[in-house]
Amino acid sequence: MIEVKDLDVSYFGNNVFNNLNVSIPLHQSTGIIGPNGAGKSTLLKAMLSVVAKSHGEVLIDGESIGKFQKKIAYVPQRSDVDLTFPITVYETVLTGTFPTLSFFKRPGEKEKQMSLECLKKLSLEDLADRQIDALSGGQLQRVFIARALAQQADFLFLDEPFAGIDMLSERLIHEVLDELVKNGKTILTVHHDLNKVKNYFDYLLIVNKRIVSAGETEKTFNIKNIQKAYGQQFGDVLFSKEGDHGVAV
């Protein structure tokens, strides 16, 4: 189990989180949802110490998350990456193998083979030699997923992987993530589109500067919790039809 304990995070004196506590199950796919500015990405980044915590700790099976650093693959939001960098699709995926290498070791035959396999899993082999700034949003997202795969991590932390991508990319990424969970990996995804929450996640955190609700998706994803996080009116729109199929935001 991943445990976040007494987490405080602040930006220039503004509190984003105050004494946040939550547990996330292992070997499942967990989603983090919440309105804009709720701190979804910040929670993910604070767990990885990319954003500084002012207080608190994150444990995996009782041990500090730092011990698992190289076993956690992080997929950033596309806007966080410098796309003008002179690097090809293949090279980007290859950098995913760096954490598996010792300090002086350069990627060898094994790492190159692994990177090619990861490219294939996401149907990117034809784009291997393409510059990353010449890709569509969906293709680029697949490159980042392939890079994360190349790290052979046990944990995947993804920041909005499905935002603004084409259907083919979405399906490919979904399939790859599904397979990872079947193989016992743990996935934590920041997600903004309430539409497919039930298809994608076994477990759900609903966040708005605090944990509004956390639990199995079946039990957690309901009008009451969504209204608590997004406000009264939004919840009405979302669940106004029978059943609870969400409406895209």
Place this chain on the structure above:
Amino acid sequence: MEWLFSVADYFNMPVSMLTALLASVILGITSGILGSFIVLRRLSLMGDALSHAVLPGVAVSYMLGINMLFGATFFGLLAAGLIEFITKKSKIKTDASIGIILSSFFALGIILITKAESGTDLNHILFGNILAVTPNEILQSFIILIIVLVIITVFYKGFFVTSFDPVVAKTYGMNTNFYHYLLMFLLTIFTVSALSQVGIVLVVALLVTPATTAYLWSKHLNHMIIGASLLGVISGVGGVLLSFNYNIPTSAAIVLIGAIIFGVSFVFSPKNGFFKQRKKVIG
């Protein structure tokens, strides 16, 4: 350094021309390697700031009679640290804090140089004189080139990932601050090596112009670094030859040749593609 004379004799050129050519080759390679990382990490302004900020260090070194490298490194890193501190601890933007630190360190340097009364000519430090470069300075530049090569090679993976995707680099457990300051350190020792040859004022041109030009032609980081070094050498050698033949200031000639190559690349290179259909996919 007898061999310098024999070589110069053999090619029937003045020794000062040979030393200038040697110096410009060494400088060109070093500037290409460092410049590539400076440009990709958006530190061009920082490069300008550091090259100016070493001035007090140069003066203090004269006063204490120590090698310029020590004083320059101290003040260079101090400036880098202060810029970082001001930016991180306030809402002041990086360019503003760079502006403040650059000019104050430079001003302090001017005062100290004047007070040092060491017979050092401020003009010489500001604008350099590659024709008057001594064999010892060439040796020092060469050692600095070797240091830069070794450090960049050993830490290549780290420099690569922290430049490309610093957030993911952090999650890999790479210390992005370490790489930043390591690069700043290399930048200050490079400035010392460039100082006597092209002068403080034009150091930034050596760093930024060849690297940016190479960037326009490259798809891979290593190609960019090699290309930038090559362009650095071409502008260096070209500048020296031009200044010998037409009696124009060498450092200015080097910088302008670099700028002309950039201008041509800007129009014709595939990345800018004024003459080539963009292959960009939108969506």
